[in-house]
Amino acid sequence: MAHQxxxxxxxxxxxxxxxxxxxxxxxxxxxxxxxxTVPDGIDPADLGEYCLMxxxxxxxxxxxxxxWITACPELEEEIAVANMALDLLGQARLLLARAGAAGVxxxxxxxxxxxxxxxxxxxxxRDADEFRSTxxxxxxxxxxxxxxVRLLAAATVRLAVFARLRRSRDPVLAAIAAKGVNELAYHRxxxxxxxxxxxxxxxxxxxxxxxxxxxxWPLLADIFTPADLxxxxxxxxxxxxxxxxxxxxxxxxxxxLDQATLRLPAWPGEAPPRGRTGxxxxxxxxxxGTLQGLARRHPEAAW
Amino acid sequence: MxxxxxxxxxxVVAETVTDPELPMLTLADLGVLxxxxxxxxxxxxxxxxxxxxxxxxxxxxxxDLVRALRAAGFGDVDVRxxxxxxxxxxxxxxxxxxxxxxxxxxxxxxxxxxxPGPVPLQLGPARRTAACxxxxxxxxxxxxxxxxxxxxxxxxxRSCGEPFEHVKEI
Numbered sequence: 001m002a003h004q005x006x007x008x009x010x011x012x013x014x015x016x017x018x019x020x021x022x023x024x025x026x027x028x029x030x031x032x033x034x035x036x037t038v039p040d041g042i043d044p045a046d047l048g049e050y051c052l053m054x055x056x057x058x059x060x061x062x063x064x065x066x067x068w069i070t071a072c073p074e075l076e077e078e079i080a081v082a083n084m085a086l087d088l089l090g091q092a093r094l095l096l097a098r099a100g101a102a103g104v105x106x107x108x109x110x111x112x113x114x115x116x117x118x119x120x121x122x123x124x125x126r127d128a129d130e131f132r133s134t135x136x137x138x139x140x141x142x143x144x145x146x147x148x149v150r151l152l153a154a155a156t157v158r159l160a161v162f163a164r165l166r167r168s169r170d171p172v173l174a175a176i177a178a179k180g181v182n183e184l185a186y187h188r189x190x191x192x193x194x195x196x197x198x199x200x201x202x203x204x205x206x207x208x209x210x211x212x213x214x215x216x217w218p219l220l221a222d223i224f225t226p227a228d229l230x231x232x233x234x235x236x237x238x239x240x241x242x243x244x245x246x247x248x249x250x251x252x253x254x255x256x257l258d259q260a261t262l263r264l265p266a267w268p269g270e271a272p273p274r275g276r277t278g279x280x281x282x283x284x285x286x287x288x289g290t291l292q293g294l295a296r297r298h299p300e301a302a303w
Numbered sequence: 304m305x306x307x308x309x310x311x312x313x314x315v316v317a318e319t320v321t322d323p324e325l326p327m328l329t330l331a332d333l334g335v336l337x338x339x340x341x342x343x344x345x346x347x348x349x350x351x352x353x354x355x356x357x358x359x360x361x362x363x364x365x366x367d368l369v370r371a372l373r374a375a376g377f378g379d380v381d382v383r384x385x386x387x388x389x390x391x392x393x394x395x396x397x398x399x400x401x402x403x404x405x406x407x408x409x410x411x412x413x414x415x416x417x418x419p420g421p422v423p424l425q426l427g428p429a430r431r432t433a434a435c436x437x438x439x440x441x442x443x444x445x446x447x448x449x450x451x452x453x454x455x456x457x458x459x460x461r462s463c464g465e466p467f468e469h470v471k472e473i
Binding site: 079 | 420
């Protein structure tokens with residue numbers, strides 16, 4: 001029945017005969033028709049929360065990237081940044097829908113109207129302490145060089161995790177990861193080519209690329225430290241232990257910075273997971289303010 | 304006239320639906336239409352797969368499929384998303400490639416093989432090539448890996464000078 005209702009709504013939208021909620025896509029639940037039964041032996045609450053971790057990283061990095069729209073150094077780059085943000089937004093939608101299907105909605109359902117889909121309730125109506133993203137994606141963009149260094153680091157980590165998640169015991173998560181791998185490979189390599197061009201470019205571009213690397217590297221401190229939930233789900237064959245991707249990530253980042261003739265910043269000491277366990281700073285609150293402000297101010301808005 | 308089954312009918316109807324962003328292609332040409340079947344109770348189940356995770360056209364595709372099938376007399380239509388295996392440009396049909404080229408869009412070459420292991424870093428310029436859909440020259444250069452839609456890159460022909468879009472391999 002749910003599918004028929006969705007189809008009917010989609011038809012109405014296309015015909016222009018009915019308004020829909022202004023802040024969602026209004027037409028489509030991204031997992032419509034996908035079997036979202038949680039396999040035996042996997043704790044649905046853990047799985048949902050893990051999907052929030054991965055989905056929130058994508059959502060907030062997309063939000064940071066789109067802050068470049070109308071401000072990129074060239075038109076082609078603006079299109080590239082928008083494309084990458086759209087890929088990440090798509091990954092976020094799938095992962096938040098997966099979390100919702102596993103029953104993990106936090107307080108969002110109490111704050112969002114009943115007609116708002118789970119994925120949108122999770123994106124717009126969770127408070128900052130309920131997000132599970134990392135500081136690596138939440139940090140302000142800085143200049144374009146710093147933005148590309150951060151994208152390189154974030155895409156490298158995410159690609160390494162997603163490549164392994166293709167073997168997750170949750171078939172939905174494995175399918176989301178398999179799609180994401182193809183997209184993230186484009187993002188990582190695009191950012192890497194910018195870091196080469198800037199690092200091995202003019203004195204000014206080199207100065208900015210080096211400053212960007214120096215600003216981004218400390219954000220890697222808690223990236224490779226698993227939260228308790230990640231350890232449990234890794235043992236269950238569902239998740240990827242972030243400690244297990246450290247070697248691959250450091251090798252890729254070192255290779256790019258070497259080739260860009262940049263000085264490799266000191267690797268930060270290992271810190272306990274912060275964003276993954278609900279800790280956050282003003283960056284997350286500021287970012288969510290711009291992401292959620294309008295939807296929360298006008299929760300029933302339709303067009 | 305040969306009598307065809309309802310399932311064949313539904314498939315024929317579904318295969319006429321075009322892509323919202325590449326309207327010269329049907330969803331079947333694009334490899335997005337994965338299956339059409341008719342259940343015992345007469346309900347039609349259609350499976351589609353997104354090109355990219357963020358494909359914004361999925362909703363329009365679903366609506367177009369439902370509308371076309373209902374107009375053909377199929378009252379109960381269920382359009383389902385399938386995510387696995389992920390869409391590849393290798394699924395664009397020969398007919399789809401011909402139509403793309405005829406509309407000035409260079410069709411994709413062979414998609415890169417994906418191993419189950421780490422994805423190797425590619426720091427040089429993309430190794431893609433594409434002949435110019437206007438003059439046929441192979442002497443073309445990529446201007447941006449990302450184009451007006453997620454599935455296209457921007458290229459320019461060095462022979463005739465024309466810019467063109469290229470469906471990039473994935």
